[in-house]
Amino acid sequence: MKEIRYIKAINEALHEEMARDETVFVIGEDVGAPGGAFGGTRGLLQAFGERRVRDTPISESAIVGLALGAAMKGLRPVVEIMFADFLPVCMDQIVNQIAKTRFMFGGQFSAPLVIRAPGGAGLNAGPQHSQSLEAWFAHVPGLKVVMPATPADAKGLLKSAIRDNDPVLVLEHKALYATSGTIPEGEYLVPLGKADVRRAGNDVTIVTASRMVLQTLEAAETLAGQGIDAEVIDLRSLTPLDKDAIFKSVAKTSRLVIAHEAVKSFGIGAEIAAMISEEMIDILDAPITRVGAPFSPVPFSQEGDYLPNASDVVHAVQKVMAY
């Protein structure tokens, strides 16, 4: 094992996959000599040259559309979109084109491409550079969506995404880029569609993802001090969703809290709550509870008040336990 920062783990994944597979290329704004706005593509230009590391104009639709056309012809593009908030700029290419290519054409073409984009708040980046839009993409058949919370998953999921035969949206978290963690030495993969039980527990299941995993683990420690044994499930992938892991845990605990940084309304929490309600409501000992952001854009000056945190999770769990 070795200690590494989240952004460096992403960078390692790109280096390794580009060395392994000649058809992989990286494309995006400032991904060449600058090494990406956050350093994710650092050193790739020197290692692999201009042919495979493509700096582009600020033209998100052209970048993402180009990736699709190249993927249809057998290449494996890895696109960097500088902020997840810019994904809506090229939404047609993602939702109407990439997601539907394999389907519309009856399997004649597929779209094995990756779009990396940092979402999330925590850096006071304001309303247009801080959003968590994952639910939009998880709602679109044809896309796969992953949200790594740790350096180990950031590397392992990205490598799997690059090797996957479907389009994968890797939603990194910009406030996690500077965080550190341990990863295995050498080659490893984290499979798409597999959640990780970050903390085993018997009293309540907390399902979460991305940076909210950190707050949830902190909350779980606080709760442990109060005699509440929480199980924390890090989804890692939204599509494919590891329903089995969630169901198995809820079958054990009979209580469910879902915590995410995105706006609570119409978020992934609603989907998971509905799934459990439909399929195992009889087992529940308390109403399912969600923790999420208020229905407002991410503010610049009151970001701390706005974002859901560990104490919000603690309160939600206490409420569920007291029911």
Added chain:
Amino acid sequence: MNKPQHNTSSPAKGAPKGAAPADAPAIPNDDGFLDLHYSMLRIRRVEERLLQVFSEGKIPGFIHVSIGQEAVAVGVCSCLTPADTIFTTHRGHGHTLAKGMQLKPFMAEIFGRDSGACHGNSGSMHVASSEAGVGGANGIVGAGLPISLGSAFASAFKGEDSVTAVFFGDGASNQGTFHESMNLAALWNLPIVFVCENNGWAQFTSQKSYMKIDGIARRADSYGMPGVQVDGEDVLRVRESMREAVARARSGNGPTLIECKTYRWFGHYAGDPQKYRPAADVEQSRKTDCIANFEKFLLDSDLADRAQLDAVEARLRGEINEAIAFAEAAPSAPKGQFLNDVYADAFRKDSLS
């Protein structure tokens, strides 16, 4: 009017390898003329039949026909090889057929059958054929342009000399994707030809009412690529421009924008009452018939006689009848077929239902 000029000069310098058989003389002095004629007439007759079966309620959804615009599809695709790729639009039947898609899987797709090229998932508006190098029709105006960049990029990346052509309309030239794609293609010298079919109508709105300038080809200059405007009713002029553009792209000299001025004989969609369009405009559009003009040229130049042209009609009747019969008799897609190609792997097929 618009009599095609017989170009007796040899094919443009640097003409694509393997551009034959369109270039191989079938009869003395013929420069693939009979193939051009056959290909244009095939599109016309196929779409006429589509209009007929659509009006009989045999095709679900809606269709967009390109009748009147056949010379663009054929002039462009006659310069491409099977290794080349095209991307097309909602009005893409002609391009797709001219590029070499087989008629039966084409027709079966429009009828929504399992034996259609896309297993009935696409219908008329999204037909594709990997075999024929058709990267797909597209239901979103201007969306094919960025995708075509990737196809051209892949050719260059792999060191292949294949080229990509992307069709789009005058309306699409006001989408951001047009400008982004033109800029990037020029910047990276991508082997691509942008083919703008300017039929004067963006759906229900005339070009005059949504653009200050007249010629879309002028826009090429601002991105640093050559732009030409050609008479899109003249298959030989389209072909001549396309040959040059393909030679440029294939030899690594980058993209070209070709604007083909043409006419849409029918409405935006089959059954469109065209209340937005003066009757005189419709009438005028049909006075210019790229196929009739070309037939006159063939006859006047003794390149074909009436009996030959009649034989082409008969051959097409047989071919189209057979394809329609095939499509009508073909079984529908099995229940739940729509779940099969959402993903390359069937990871959650059960939960998708």
